[in-house]
Amino acid sequence: MTTSEPASKVAELRDPASVDDVEWAARLLAATPTHEGRDPELLRQWARTADEFGSRLAPVRSTARVIERYDGLERMLLARYTSRPPTVELYTDTLALAEELVDARGWRAWYPPGSVRAAALAHEAVHAHLHHGPARGALRQALGHTVLRLGRLRVAGHVAGAEEVAAHSYARTVCGLGRSPLLLTAALRAALTRPGREN
Incomplete structure (x- = not known):
């Protein structure tokens, strides 16, 4: 970081909680391949829509088996779903x-003990x-992203990253978190990519 960095960027690096959940979701979409050059306001609109969609989903029961692994830091993963x-x-x-980050940043009111694991599963x-x-x-x-229109026929297109935003919003809602897991994901990414950090 240089001294010419905007004050808001410096504050954000010190305190990622200064960025709201929908903005983190819009940034996730902006960083997703296929969204290069898209209008930032459109990405924010999609982020809001996906966030609202996830927060309104009825509770989902998982039948997937759960396997614990210990190589997430090197993969930069908290959890992963595979279908087969x-x-x-x-x-x-x-x-x-x-x-550790939740405690160090004073975010325990948003992420009670055990909620990170519960949110990952949700x-x-x-x-x-x-x-x-x-x-x-x-x-x-x-989302209303139309990829094909023939007269009155409209084909809704896939918005890369929207399912991820919806899943984070769902986890926030069903686990009763004060903030989206996207905030914690951003803090983890910053911690894992910090210069000089050893895994």
């Missing part, structure tokens, strides 16, 4: 770092739900 067979991989080393359950059910089409309709 339906499995959630939880990365215990990244979960432990997330809990987040991945929604990925399974969107992968296997009609909710994926409903999310596309809600």
